[in-house]
Amino acid sequence: MAPSASPSPGLAVTAPVHQARVRVLHPGQGLPPAGAKPGPVVYWMLRDQRLADNWALLHAASLAAASAAPLAVAFSLFPKPFLLSARRRQLGFLLRGLRRLAADAATRRIPFFLLTGGPMEIPALMQRLGASALVADFSPLRPVREALDAVVGALCRDAASVAVHQVDAHNVVPVWTASGKLEYSAKTFRSKMNKVLDEYLVEFPELGEVVPWDREQPKDIDWDTLIDTVCSQAEDVPEIDWCEPGEAAAMEALLGTKDGFLTKRIKSYDSDRNYPTKPMALSGLSPYLHFGHISAQRCALEAKKRRHLSPKC
Structure with a gap:
């Protein structure tokens, strides 16, 4: 999908994402004819459930800005049995995180479409919106890959004119460029990673201004009812209250002045991380990385800045 020569005045064009992060799954038919209204770009959020430090969202914003098109985010809940193979604790964490994300997207004037009928609602949404491009996350899970193919x-x-791009926003080095073969040794794989790490371990650009949304509006979401309904169908492993979902909570776990991993916990990580009775020596970042509330690349960048504080780590 080629960029236009001149974006609209006042529209901040996001810096291009490294092209090795992007795979073109379907090229589409380029820009609309002269005088035609450009179709919006839809970011199909899957694995990386955040607005900040998200290469897939940045790529979608770059495509939208290049043709002065609006931008939207869509998230699809997978149907049974894939979704409900998760426990109540996992589903509650996912949905409560999406609730916060939807509110954050609204403050940025980015519409958030939550699709509860499965991934095959994506083509229908694209058609209703008259979208020009779809940008999807990368996930190695078979049900997600099958859904993306469908x-x-x-x-x-x-809709042959719709371009489809996939962006690896989850890994520091894109998985399809990390190695061209099945790796059996950490030693050989590590050497490959080290050769390209500086090329990819770079600071994220800011998400620029977006074109005002003038298309179909997302439906209002009764989050309390949705969470109760979905969680009631899952196996009853109870939710926890000491680990809040969302981007803000993830950054607090990483950099918080009270218990942040890089500001407090890392001092005892080297000596105490393998002791089950000393959980405060661990990072506490696993749920946030799993649901994409924080970028692994952000964690690496912040750790690199503070490496002198804990040289053994």
Whole structure:
């Protein structure tokens, strides 16, 4: 999808994402004819459930800015049995995180579409919005890969003009460039990573201004009812109250002045991390990395800045 020569005045064009992070799954048919209204760009959020430090969202914003098109975010809940193979604790954490994300997106004037009928609602949404491009996360999980293939197939069949891009926003080095073969040794894989790490371990640009949204508005979400309904169908491993979901809580776990990993906990990480009776020596970042509330690249960048504080780590 080629960029236009001149974005609209006042629109901040996001710095291009490293092209090795992007795979073009379907090229589409380029820009609309002269005088035609550009279709919006839709970011199909899957694995990386955040607005900050998100290469996939930044790429979608760059495509949108290049043609002065609006930008939207869509998230699809997977149907049974894939979704409900998770426990109540996991589902509650996911949905409560999305609730915060939707509120943050609204403050940025980015519409957030929550689709509860499964991934195959994506093509219908694209058609209703008259979208020009779809940007998807990368996930190695088979059900997600199969869903993405089905969505791409439907879009190529029903709307040949829609471009489909996939961006690896989860890994510091994109998985498809890290190695061209099945690795059996950490030693050989580590040497490959070290050669390209500086190329990819860079600071994120800011998400620029977006074109005002003038299309179909997202439906209001009754989050309390949705969370109760989804969680009631899952196995009853109870939720926890000491680990709050969302981007702000993730950054607090990483950099908080009270118990942040890089500001407090890392001092005892080297000596105490393998003791189950000393949980405060651990990072506490696993749930945030798993649901994409924080970028692994952000964690690496902040750790690099503070390496002198704990040289053994």
